[in-house]
Amino acid sequence: MPELPEVEVTRLSFAGRIAGSTVLSLRMGKPLRWPLGCEPAQLAGRTVRGVRRRGKYLLIDLDRGLLLLHLGMSGSLSFAKQLPEPGKHDHFEMVTTQGSLRLNDPRRFGAVVYADSEDASVACKLLGRLGVEPLSDDFDAGQFHAGLKLRRAAIKQVLLAGDVVVGVGNIYASEALFLAGIRPTVSAARLSRPRAARLHAAIRDILGRALTSGGSTLRNFSSASGEKGHFQFETMVYAREAQPCRVCGKAIKSLRQGQRSTFYCPACQKV
């Protein structure tokens, strides 16, 4: 569910409310993708300084150490002064003096990992290979083009890999490529500079607009304060197979790339 916009919407929905709190207790449910990496009780008494985002990771800074949270495919957070009784898919909960933060993640592809610092090996392993932040000033069209030139794989898969640019998942990869008029199967290395520049602009545009719309809620995504996203109503190609293109009217097609479905307009998107 969560790509960059959903993760950022989540962050914005609780960062201000949890900042400055003191951790009272931590509870882990069924195993997530990786072990927590410390004894839960060890974190009691620490202060929450704030919440940052890097790619699709949320970084909860403590006065000593930090927690790295990933929502995987099906994760969502809730933060409230009082939360209802935990359900079967609630696998992490941190009670603080200002409220409780809970991860609900049916598929358990998500993760909560403690690191002593961002330089600790666990953190480096998870964050070290991440590409540039697409909504930051560091995301430069020229450098993006140079990065793509080194990759022969299909542009859609290079976007998903996250080592050139982070945060673009399966929905927004299809959407950005539609906006840029680029067929998802084109080799990244073969994109001309102007086409790479169009894609650069399209990624910023699509992620920015999705963020403004509160993200996409396909199944059950909501922010940590329970707000649903509504960008799913604005998609041009994603999950619209056989429906008419909103621009030219031709039927949207789908294909599989690396076990993921891709959607595109055969007329608007050029090889």
Next chain:
DNA sequence: CACGGATCCTGATGGC
């Protein structure tokens, strides 16, 4: 070493 595939897990959906 860049790439493609298998893999982790549960739930929803649709065909039979």
Next chain:
DNA sequence: TGCCATCAGGATCCGT
């Protein structure tokens, strides 16, 4: 509240 196959927003690891 049938059974089975397929698919789902991610990303790491492994073999080539």
